[in-house]
Amino acid sequence: MTEAAQPHVDPTSPDSESPRSHEHSRRPRASDPPPAEYVDLDGGSGRDVFYRPDRYLRADLGLVRVNVEVSLDGERRSCELFDVSQNGIAFEWSGEQVPALGAEVERLTVQFDDHEAYAGLAKVSSVRHVGAITLVGVSLLDTLMNIEDVLHLRDVKAWVAGSKGEKLRAREAAWFVPGLHAFKAAVSELRLFLEDGQAQLAELEASLPSHILQAQGSPAKDALVQRMREGFSAELVSFSNQVDAATREASRSEWDALREFSQRQLHPLLMQSPWMHRARHKPLGYPGDFELMNGLYGNHFSGATLFARAVNLAFVSTPAAEAVRTRKDLMKRELGKALDLAAPERPVRILSIAAGPAQEVYEVLREREELEGHVEIVLFEQDRRALSFAYARLSRLVKDRWAGRVKVTLLHDSIKRLLLGSTVFPASGEYDMVYACGLCDYLQRSTWVKLCRTLYGTVAPQGTLYVGNMVPRNPSRWFMELHLDWTLVYREHEELLELARAAAPGARLLLCEEATGVNPFVALTRD
Known part of the structure; x- marks a missing residue:
């Protein structure tokens, strides 16, 4: 929009400017730091040293409805707003007779929604032709327009229409x-x-x-x-x-x-x-x-x-936490039974999958009074830091109490590679006890069966594979999922047995319960 104090500019002139919205030129970038002192504020430069009221295109007003009524030469017509500022507006002229520069508008009414922002005299200050559209700019003569109220109205309507406004409704x-x-x-x-x-x-x-x-x-x-x-x-x-x-x-x-x-x-x-x-x-x-x-x-x-x-x-x-400790105790008892089979002529071989800190291994070796033969224990774990922790305390314990009789091997490899086959393990097919306590709760059915089949392939005759999985009634489920973003794949006893049969059709199956009943195991024994 061209203000009254400025000369008419032919829009076809090479020096003419395209209409610009202040909305796209006045906003500072979010990364700009706020000025600390008044003296730090930047003024204008070039032509911007001479202050002109900011102007806003129709599109800048968003959802606000606009009605412009123009009375000129005794004729009243509605016009489409093009842009607006404190002291003038520009609108699209639809009449055949283009108003002359300096002509007085007998009455100009500008309404935003139900708010009448201006009603009074105006003076034609510019006429521009943009393509097939004629734009008429007028200066307000009676008073300035409170454009800030219009912008606030726009912002409120945008907020109400947006998703944030909807959140004020409980539903x-x-x-x-x-x-x-x-x-x-x-x-x-x-x-x-x-x-x-x-x-x-x-x-x-x-x-x-x-x-x-x-x-x-x-x-x-x-x-x-x-x-x-x-x-x-x-x-x-x-x-x-x-x-x-x-x-x-x-x-x-x-x-x-x-x-x-x-x-x-x-x-x-x-x-x-x-x-x-x-x-x-x-x-x-x-x-x-x-x-x-x-x-x-x-x-x-x-x-x-x-x-x-x-x-x-x-x-x-809580029950799930208690179940972790009682499943450890269950595996400790089974480890003790396996160690009882140790004999000089054949070592007992044990394989722990996703071993973590190997607490049950540490406790059974610490509490054990004697061993009749040799024991080989393999800890398979994806997390190198877990293996480092297990190695630090198991190596000391074995050196102090079981040197020459217990051998601990630590394997740092991925479950993905394990699913490709059991060749990653030494002495595959000769393990007397294989167990996975807290891994299968994260596996979907097909992966569960595939992993179980691979692990069962490492079991020696008369050996047993133990696979744990928490059940749906886990009373700690609410805070694990709602607050800890910790989701497990829960399975009832029947599903555990079904999956175990699919993985090892010839195995003898038995359900083993730890004390809480939250984390049962299915035991698959090779007869």
């Missing part, structure tokens, strides 16, 4: 799900319980000497841990089980809303537990890493505050 919120009142009540009550516990434990912590929480073997600390275990942490585990039971009423399609609801209520409180925080953020890049497993085997009372320690103690006491 459009990410956390909304109809019904499921038991889940919502359980989560809300858990939040109140945690908030109360945080306040009360902070008060208790402030009253304790600073060394109590760090001391080892302190009677005061032992009493505190026992009190937390039997009181706050036990209550928290009970609340957790109630929330999980309530999620069973939801369909899988509703779990995204449950996740948003639960995280909004509980996430900052739960993430104060170091174990929960690590499980959520997966610093080694995968769920259930060996350090996370170590956090289930020991150092349960850890955290930055007494509240964090109590929450940590609770969540490493």
